[in-house]
Each structure stands twice: as C-alpha cells, then as structure tokens.
Amino acid sequence: MGARGRLMRLTPYLLLAPGMLWLIIFYVYPGIQMFISSFWSGTLETGFTVSLDNWTTYTDALTRYEPQFARSLVYGAAATTICFLISYPLAYTIAFRGGRYKNVMLFLVIAPFFTSFLLRTQSWKIILGDDGILFGPLKDAGFLPPEFRVLATPAAVVAGIAYNFLPFMTLPIYVSLEKIDGRLVEAAKDLYAGPWRPGGTIAGAIIGTIVGAGLGAALSYDILVMAIVGLGAGLVVGSLFVSESFLRIVLPLSLPGVFAGSLLTFIPAVGDFVNAEILGNTQTRMIGNVIQSRFLENNDYPTAAALSFILMAGILAMVAVYAKILGTEELTSAG
Amino acid sequence: MNDIDPRPTTSDISRRRFIQGSALAGFGAFLAACGTKGAGSAAPSAASEPPASTGSSPSPTTAATSSAPQSPSAELNFANWPLYIDTDDDDKTKHKTLEDFKAKYGTEVKYSEIINANDEFFGTIRPALQAGQDSGWDLIVLTDWMAGRLVRLGWVEQFDLANMPNKVANMLEIYKGIDFDPTDDHHAPWQSGMTGIGFDNAVTGALTSLESLWTADPKWVGKVTFLNEMRDTIGLTMMRKGKDPSKVTDADVDEVITECQKAVSDGIVRAFVGNSYAEDLVSGNVVLAMAWSGDVLAKQAEKETLVWQLPDEGGMLWTDNMMIPKGAQHKYTAELMIDFVYDPVIAAQIAAWVNYVTPVKGAKEVLAKDDPELANSPLIFPPDTFLAKLKIFKSLTEAEETSYNDKFSTLLGN
Numbered sequence A: 001m002g003a004r005g006r007l008m009r010l011t012p013y014l015l016l017a018p019g020m021l022w023l024i025i026f027y028v029y030p031g032i033q034m035f036i037s038s039f040w041s042g043t044l045e046t047g048f049t050v051s052l053d054n055w056t057t058y059t060d061a062l063t064r065y066e067p068q069f070a071r072s073l074v075y076g077a078a079a080t081t082i083c084f085l086i087s088y089p090l091a092y093t094i095a096f097r098g099g100r101y102k103n104v105m106l107f108l109v110i111a112p113f114f115t116s117f118l119l120r121t122q123s124w125k126i127i128l129g130d131d132g133i134l135f136g137p138l139k140d141a142g143f144l145p146p147e148f149r150v151l152a153t154p155a156a157v158v159a160g161i162a163y164n165f166l167p168f169m170t171l172p173i174y175v176s177l178e179k180i181d182g183r184l185v186e187a188a189k190d191l192y193a194g195p196w197r198p199g200g201t202i203a204g205a206i207i208g209t210i211v212g213a214g215l216g217a218a219l220s221y222d223i224l225v226m227a228i229v230g231l232g233a234g235l236v237v238g239s240l241f242v243s244e245s246f247l248r249i250v251l252p253l254s255l256p257g258v259f260a261g262s263l264l265t266f267i268p269a270v271g272d273f274v275n276a277e278i279l280g281n282t283q284t285r286m287i288g289n290v291i292q293s294r295f296l297e298n299n300d301y302p303t304a305a306a307l308s309f310i311l312m313a314g315i316l317a318m319v320a321v322y323a324k325i326l327g328t329e330e331l332t333s334a335g
Numbered sequence B: 001m002n003d004i005d006p007r008p009t010t011s012d013i014s015r016r017r018f019i020q021g022s023a024l025a026g027f028g029a030f031l032a033a034c035g036t037k038g039a040g041s042a043a044p045s046a047a048s049e050p051p052a053s054t055g056s057s058p059s060p061t062t063a064a065t066s067s068a069p070q071s072p073s074a075e076l077n078f079a080n081w082p083l084y085i086d087t088d089d090d091d092k093t094k095h096k097t098l099e100d101f102k103a104k105y106g107t108e109v110k111y112s113e114i115i116n117a118n119d120e121f122f123g124t125i126r127p128a129l130q131a132g133q134d135s136g137w138d139l140i141v142l143t144d145w146m147a148g149r150l151v152r153l154g155w156v157e158q159f160d161l162a163n164m165p166n167k168v169a170n171m172l173e174i175y176k177g178i179d180f181d182p183t184d185d186h187h188a189p190w191q192s193g194m195t196g197i198g199f200d201n202a203v204t205g206a207l208t209s210l211e212s213l214w215t216a217d218p219k220w221v222g223k224v225t226f227l228n229e230m231r232d233t234i235g236l237t238m239m240r241k242g243k244d245p246s247k248v249t250d251a252d253v254d255e256v257i258t259e260c261q262k263a264v265s266d267g268i269v270r271a272f273v274g275n276s277y278a279e280d281l282v283s284g285n286v287v288l289a290m291a292w293s294g295d296v297l298a299k300q301a302e303k304e305t306l307v308w309q310l311p312d313e314g315g316m317l318w319t320d321n322m323m324i325p326k327g328a329q330h331k332y333t334a335e336l337m338i339d340f341v342y343d344p345v346i347a348a349q350i351a352a353w354v355n356y357v358t359p360v361k362g363a364k365e366v367l368a369k370d371d372p373e374l375a376n377s378p379l380i381f382p383p384d385t386f387l388a389k390l391k392i393f394k395s396l397t398e399a400e401e402t403s404y405n406d407k408f409s410t411l412l413g414n
Helices: A002-037 A052-064 A066-097 A099-114 A117-127 A135-140 A154-178 A182-190 A197-218 A223-241 A244-271 A274-279 A287-296 A301-325 A328-333 B015-031 B060-064 B096-105 B118-130 B144-153 B165-170 B210-214 B230-240 B250-265 B277-283 B293-299 B331-341 B344-354 B363-370 B398-411
Strands: A040-043 A047-050 B075-080 B108-113 B139-143 B188-200 B224-227 B269-273 B288-292 B306-309 B315-323
Touching: A002 A301, A040 A052, A040 A301, A052 A066, A052 A301, A066 A099, A066 A154, A066 A197, A066 A244, A066 A287, A066 A301, A099 A154, A117 A154, A117 A274, A117 B277, A154 A244, A154 A274, A182 A244, A197 A223, A244 A287, A244 A301, A274 A287, A287 A301, B075 B331, B096 B108, B096 B331, B096 B344, B118 B139, B118 B144, B139 B144, B139 B331, B144 B315, B144 B398, B165 B331, B188 B210, B188 B230, B188 B277, B188 B293, B188 B344, B210 B230, B210 B250, B210 B288, B224 B230, B224 B250, B224 B277, B230 B250, B230 B288, B230 B315, B230 B398, B250 B269, B250 B398, B277 B288, B277 B293, B288 B293, B293 B306, B331 B344, B344 B363
Parallel strands: B075 B108, B075 B139, B224 B269, B224 B288
Antiparallel strands: A040 A047, B139 B315, B188 B288, B188 B306, B188 B315
C-alpha cells in the first residue's frame, strides 16, 4: 500500500516529466540565454558584456522598428480575417453537409501540409507571376493593365500567409461545429426560428463594409472600392445565408473553435518572415524579417533578442485581452 | 533560397552544358541567403562535431609533423562550398583533384561541401576559434570580406611560403597585396566571380550601362531587381557614379543609399534579392537585374535571350579564399594542398568543371590544348579589358562593416 500509494502520488509528475524536460531544454533555457543576450553590448570582435544599463536596447528597437511591428500586426490581422472568412463556410459545409465525404474533405484541407512550407510559398510565385497562369490570360484579354502585379506587394504577402495557415483556422472551427447537436437546431426551428431577414441584411452590410475597408487599408488597395465590395458581399450573405437558428445556436457554440483558430493563425502569422521574404519586397518587411537580419546579417544579437522579447510580450498581452473579451470558459458554458 | 540542382542525369548532354549546370548549382548554393543544404552529405552537425579521428587517436603522421622534416599527414579536413571542385560525372563523391593529391602525398582528403553561406559557416566555427580551440577543419574557403574578418580576428594560421612554390609563382598579379593580407601569407584565392547586369535582350534590347538600372523605362519599370548583398549593390551604385568601391567612404555609402532609395520610390526596383532573380529572369517577372555572371550564363539554357553584361562603368570582382584556421591539426598538409591547386594543370582541371574565374597563372594555356572554347571564355579567364573594369570591394573594419550593413538593412526595410 505504501509503495503503491507513493507511486500513485508521483504519477502526475512522471507523466509531466517528458513534456517539462522538453520545455526546459528547448524553451526555458534558450529563452533565458536570449534574455541575457538582449542586455549585451559590444561587437563580435571586441566581445560582449552584460549590463542592465542596456535596457535602452528595448526602447531603441521599438522606436526604430515601429513600422515593421505595426505592419506585422496589420498583416497578421488581415490574414486571420481572410482565413476566417474562408474557413468558416468551409468547416460548416464539411461538418453539416460533408456526409460520407467528410474525411476526404478534411484530408484535402490538410493535404498541402505534406509539402514543405518553402515549396508551397515558392509555388505562389508561379501562380501569381506577372505573366503567370492567373494574370497572364487576364492581361491578354485586356481585363488587367499590363503593369498590374500582385507579387512584391502587400497583397501577395497576406495571401501567402493566409494560405499557409488556413488549416489552423479550419480544423478548430470544424471540431467545434462537429460537436453541435443537430437536435438543438431542430428545436430552434420548432420554436419558430426562421430566416433572419432585416437583422441579417443590416448586420451583413455593416460587417461587410468594415471588413472590406479594413482589408483595403491593410493591403493598400482603394479603401472605398473595397468597402463597396464588402458591403455587397455582406448584404448577400447576411440576407440569404444567415438564419435565426444559426445566429442563436450554431454561431455561439462554435465560438471556442473560432477563438482557438484565430490564435493558432494570428500568432504564427505575426512572427512569419518567409512569406514576406519570398513574396514581398522592401516595403512589406515584417518584424520576423528584421529579427532574422539582425541575428544573421548584422550580428546584432542584443537588438534581435530584444525584438523577439517585445514580440512575445506583445502577443501575450494581446492574447490575454482577447481571452478576456472572448473568454473560453464562458464560451464553452454558453448556449 | 533556390535549391537549384540542374545537373543532368543522362550522359547524352554536352559537356559544356553540364559545366554550366554545375556552375549554377554552385552559385545557387553559394549565394543562397537561406542556406539551403547542398549536395554534400555532411550534415549540419559536422562542424560542431569534427570529422572522425581529428581529435581522437592521433595518427602517427600527426606526431611526425612536430619533428623537423615534415611529412604529409594521413588525412586532411577540407570544408568548401557545394559543387566547387571537379566532380566525377558518375560518382558525386569522387573528385579527381583530390585523388591526384592522394596519389602524390598519400593523404586522404576528407572533403565536405558544407559551406552554404559565409555567416552561417562562421557561426559554426566561431565558438571553437574564440575559445582558442581547433575548429576541426584544416582548410576552409570563405569570401573576401569574411576572410578579412578572420584574419583581423587572428583566427587563421600564417602560411609557411617556403612550402608553397606554386602559389608564390602562379598567383595572378591582380590578387596580390589585398588590404587584409598585404603579405599574401594568410589566404590564397580559390575561385572568383563577377557582378554586372543581366537582362532579357528580347524585352529590353541590348544594355551596356548601369544607368539603365536607374532609368524609368516602361519596358522594365517594376521589373528590376537589385542584390541583397551589400557589397554588390553598393559597389555597382558607386561605379555608376564613377567612384571606386575599393576606396568606399561613409559619405559614399550615404549617397548610395539615397540613390537606391530613389530607384525604389520611382517604382523601378521591384525587390532586393539573392539569387532568386535568376528564376525570375526566366519567368519574365524580372527583365533587368544586378546579376552574377554564372547565374545568367547557366539560365541561358532555359531562355536564350538572357544576357550577362559587364557594364561600361565596370563591375565587381569577388573571391573565395582558402585559409587554415588557427590550431588546425594538419597545417603542413593544408599548405601542400593549397600549393597543389596552384599547379596550372590542377587549376585547369578545377576551372574546367566549376566555370569560375581561376586565380592561377598558366591554367588557361593548359586548358587551351584540351578545350579552346572554354579557354577563351571571358567568364573563366577574363581578358585584360575585363580585368581593367573589375573592382574588389574594400575590406572593411568591423566598425565600418557594422555601420554599412546597418544602413543597407534600413534600405532593405530591415
């Protein structure tokens, strides 16, 4: 009994041990190392010294790279929004209309992950090429001016990020939709939940306009045109596809999935540098590009480390606020 | 970024074409900003974990080197860039030059194609060298500016030139007395390459001036790339203004940054890139670029209208250099190897395969007997009219390098 009891008490720790060890070796230890190096001063040839006085590295880095920080947040938010707009209808269709093709469709969502991240991003250069398979025919037909291009613009970078992180949004939303009991929707209909005409039309128009204008600003396209496009799309979706049962049952119950999906998309999107490197140009550099260049090209380890910590702290703060607003516990108990 | 490896697998392709392909792959790997893994089987761990037996069980010959009459060691650890030495068509692990070396001295050369980027490789040897320990390598090959840094840090061995009669006799004049090593006894050039302009003749027509990179011609606005290598872009921009990049000053750099910024804000420059411009030249996304000679030459196979041009104002010459890291186990044998590749016959053998500019006098005459076409290629043996127009970027102090890199990073949006 004694030995067995002790073992039982130890069990949780033993089960945690591999994970904790992993975290300590590959996250905590390098994290501390990096934190210390952010207080370095000196150069490679003279050697580095640590001093707390070097906290100014943080303020200097923040001031100098403010545009890149802002750009990362804007691109991350835009890509997350696009992912949501694509993923929600996709996940909804798979969950409720997938039938026996459910698994095949889920596989197709994940299938791109079988190819390397770099290759997938490179292939966008072929798709979006100035005279490539997409724009070449459109230019020949006269729909687009010959100088039109998407590559080396913000749109290419955001599109690349959205594409690369799409499954991270789709899968959590699918999981939360899949769990919804269909009888709840039937019950709602029995209780006279019908189409949501006037409300849906107005809400769709407002949300569509805001999203359109926001994306227009993020991608540096004409905000007015994008707002009008958003308004139109919002009107159609709001009036035709949004029912009262969806609004009152399905949407609230799927919010935990939306919450998880947006975090899983937004966090890596903000830190991404591959898409900006391959698909962008000098005006689309994100904070990840700066950190990479500071570390590897300029041997400026303190600034690179400081930038990494600012990014981590910033994301942590934003996630905390987001969780406060869309608290997961309330969400799971809602409905 | 581009993991290009167009080496043909069949043997019915011409030797010339084969050479071009190899050169491209070498170039690609050499210039890859992201450090793609090359053909070498040496894993990234190879640098931190020196090839077997370097540290353990000292070979009898290592012991012998300490006594007065030196003899070649049983092995030599040689780190180089991928596809940068003559390689057997059928067996990628066989290099005739290294076999010849073994036949002459009995040394087994452990040749690793492990260097993909200067900074990356520097990162792997820095901890050992900083601690005054053996890096595990006897011979390494790095580009001028990085070579300069190692020499400044005192991390390379001084050659015993008495062991290197070929090197003393056959190194071309243009390479002598470089600022970071005026006595030529810390480094020995391996191969060189040139930076000029590349363009699609069918779109732009023939171009000969760097001025075209700043001209807002509708034929190429938004389809021009500059290089993300600080020395190449600053160098070419200075030459456009008739200045000498081997004497760059702080004021010059500031002016260059302004000039480049102007080309960006005029919408001429699409992006600052590494060797990915070569792919874009083929796809048509880019029609005019600051370009490395070998890249464009190799891409002519895919698009015949591509041209590499040494601009009227001049171009840049860069060199990869052999060095012996401080504390190397087999210094004497490394010196023998350096001297060996300065034998014109061996130099010709390497040059014929890698398609770069060779620093060795007499190699051209040797090659002329076998392959006159290759011997007349201005890209391997630049004639005097070429050489007169080529400049080597100044070897910077650390303070200058930090400052210039920083300004250039800002231009690049970093």
